[in-house]
Amino acid sequence: MYLLCDGDWDNPEIEISDSSDNLVKLGTILNGLDKSLEIKASYQESEFYPYCLGNLVLNLMVKGDDLLTVKIAERHLILSGTLKAFNKIGQSLINFFEDDVKEGEHFHLDYSDGNTVPAQTNCHLIFMCSG
Numbered sequence: 001m002y003l004l005c006d007g008d009w010d011n012p013e014i015e016i017s018d019s020s021d022n023l024v025k026l027g028t029i030l031n032g033l034d035k036s037l038e039i040k041a042s043y044q045e046s047e048f049y050p051y052c053l054g055n056l057v058l059n060l061m062v063k064g065d066d067l068l069t070v071k072i073a074e075r076h077l078i079l080s081g082t083l084k085a086f087n088k089i090g091q092s093l094i095n096f097f098e099d100d101v102k103e104g105e106h107f108h109l110d111y112s113d114g115n116t117v118p119a120q121t122n123c124h125l126i127f128m129c130s131g
Contacts, residue, residue, distance in 0.1 A: 003041040003056060003077050004049030011122050012072055015049055017130035023097040030090030033083060036060045053077050070123045101129045
């Protein structure tokens with residue numbers, strides 16, 4: 001998995017990319033999360049995203065409002081939330097990437113009023129099939 005960032009630390013755009021099979025596996029992990037987890041990302045150069053983040057940190061919380069909190073700290077992408085919050089994004093990954101997805105196909109996860117997945121955040125996430 002690659003975690004690429006545009007470097008705008010005030011309003012970052014982050015691309016999470018991997019094969020469709022691995023993104024489905026990530027969705028399955030998120031759906032069954034029973035403890036906090038850290039997943040090391042691979043390094044990849046990109047002309048669009050000059051920064052690579054080191055890890056995807058999944059902080060499982062017992063209590064919360066079932067919205068996923070997204071932030072970057074110390075070059076790590078940190079997702080925090082209850083199991084229900086992780087289930088929402090996990091199922092989205094499975095639904096989108098388990099079909100015949102081609103390289104470059106992607107979906108965005110951005111905060112907007114009324115969105116029931118992410119809590120208010122300045123981070124813009126893109127989940128993309130990279131092969």
